[in-house]
Amino acid sequence: MNRSSAARTLVVLASTALLAGLTSTVSAQADPEPKAPEDFVVLSDVDPTILHDIRYRTAYNFIGEPIDGYRQPLCILTEDAANALVEAQEIFLEQGYSLKVYDCYRPQRAVDQFVAWAQDLDDQRMKEDFYPRVDKSRLFADGYIAERSGHSRGSTVDLTLVELPAAEQRPYVPGEPLTDCAAPRDERFPDNSIDMGTGYDCFDTLSHTLDPRIQGEQRANRLLLRETLEAVGFVNYEHEWWHYTYQPEPYPDTYFDFPVHRRSVTP
Structure with missing residues (x-):
């Protein structure tokens, strides 16, 4: 050569x-990103009347920044859970209320971010709002943070009730002064939901659904939410008034990690 x-x-x-x-x-x-099984749906496609306030897509949450895996402000659920919410919504609409969802399916990568944040004891930026009376070092022991979440199985939802017509709700401005999540409603960060005694994701025993210190209208509101959701197949997690799981779960032992995005449920 x-x-x-x-x-x-x-x-x-x-x-x-x-x-x-x-x-x-x-x-x-x-x-390719992982995809949802065929029986997962976008809730707004099933019932567009249910309100959405997907907190983990925003900076207004206990970490203080948008959470990994939340690509769009959507509620994704198993079809069974979504259809049960439609039944509950019909009941609430007749009474002048609407359901409002804060979180639905949650990717495992988001849970992993929660765990990493809980282990970083120096990051206390949202303490004054979400866990003012809880030492961050106890978040695992007290059950507020765990390495697995029922949300990742697709049939668990965090939600509340809004009186209709729904009032406008201003967005959170990162860096604005924080207020105690268990303060009187007029002092907490504005939420157009009815008064449940604490804000959403309030790490406090006052968030326990039947905490005896919650009485009057606040207790009645929690019971209205619980009794109606239980009637259509949901079970409340007793330590969080907002947390419900549809039973029986289609995927009781599977923790999914597809992103919260319409593409995840598109064939």
């Missing part, structure tokens, strides 16, 4: 290697 042929051969080999490397990189970057 003469020198010119050898040089051309080296150029071809180098180009082939470069192309192979680029193809490998593009292939790695193009790995």
Whole structure:
């Protein structure tokens, strides 16, 4: 082989290697995101009257920033859970209320972010609002944070009630002064829901559904939510007035990690 042929051969080999490397990189970057099973739906497609306030898509949550995996402000649920909410919504609409969902299906990557945040004891930026009376070092022991969440199985929802017509609700401005989530309603961050005694995601025993300190209208509101949801198949988590799981769950032992995005439920 003469020198010119050898040089051309080296150029071809180098180009082939470069192309192979680029193809490998593009292939790695193009790995598809996990998808939801076929029986998961977007709640607004099933019932557009149910209100949404998807907190983990925003900076107004106990971490203070949008949460990993929440690509769109959607509520995704198993079809069974979504249909049960439709039944409950029909009952509430007749009484002048609407359901409002705060969180539905939650990707495992979001739960992992919660766990990492809970282990960082120096990050206390949202303490004054969401856990003013709880030492952050006790969030695991007290059950506020866990490595697995029923939300990731697709049939658990965090929700409340809004009196109709729904009042406007201003957005949270990062860095604004925080207020105790268990303060009187007029002092808490504005939420257009009816008064449940605490705000959503309030890490406090006052959030226990039947805490004896919650009486009067606040207790009646919690019971209205619980009794109606239980009648259509949901079970309340007793430590959080807003937390309900549809039973029987289609996926009781599976923790999904597809992102909250319409593409996740599109064939």
